[in-house]
Amino acid sequence: MTTDENTKISVCPVSELAPGERKIVEHDGEPIVVFNCEGEFFAIEDRCSHDDGPLAEGELDCAAGTVECPRHGSLFDLRSGKAKTLPAYEPVRIFPVEITDDTITLEV
Numbered sequence: 001m002t003t004d005e006n007t008k009i010s011v012c013p014v015s016e017l018a019p020g021e022r023k024i025v026e027h028d029g030e031p032i033v034v035f036n037c038e039g040e041f042f043a044i045e046d047r048c049s050h051d052d053g054p055l056a057e058g059e060l061d062c063a064a065g066t067v068e069c070p071r072h073g074s075l076f077d078l079r080s081g082k083a084k085t086l087p088a089y090e091p092v093r094i095f096p097v098e099i100t101d102d103t104i105t106l107e108v
Contacts, residue, residue, distance in 0.1 A: 011104040017041075024056050027108045032095060034104060035078060037062035042078035043095040043106050050074055050088035 011017070011025050017036045024033050024046055031046035033056040044067070046056045053071035060067050066075045066084060074088035081094040096107040 006107045008098075008100075008105050008107055011043075011106060014099060014102050014104055017104060020060065020062070022056055022060065025106070027106075031056075032106065032108070033067075034097065034106070035060055035067065037065070037078065041097040041099070041104055043097050044076065044078060044081055045093040045095075047092060048072075048074060048076075048088055049083060049090035049092050055092070 009027055011034050012023060017023050019036050019038045022033050022035045024031055032043055033046040034041060034043045044055060046054055048055055048069040051071055053069045055067050055069060057070045058068040065078045067078060068075050072087050075084040076092055077084055081091040083089050083091060098105050
């Protein structure tokens with residue numbers, strides 16, 4: 001017998017997260033930031049792997065698909081969670097995003 005360990009959580013209606021905006025949600029005490037990059041949605045943990053900086057406060061670059069940690073400038077890839085620049089070298093978690101009935105949902 002297999003069990004589905006992942007849970008889907010609702011974030012908000014698509015209309016409430018305009019392009020370029022972000023929203024923080026929490027699941028089991030873990031903050032997750034959801035970004036709208038020109039109509040494409042990404043979700044990553046809201047924690048820099050270098051020093052736990054709040055990625056939700058960082059500069060979003062939709063063209064490059066990155067967010068910059070506001071503390072020390074590490075760039076993280078929104079698709080993979082990989083650290084693209086130092087001082088961070090460990091990735092951050094990413095979460096699959098779906099649109100269900102015009103609602104943004106995450107698989108956590």
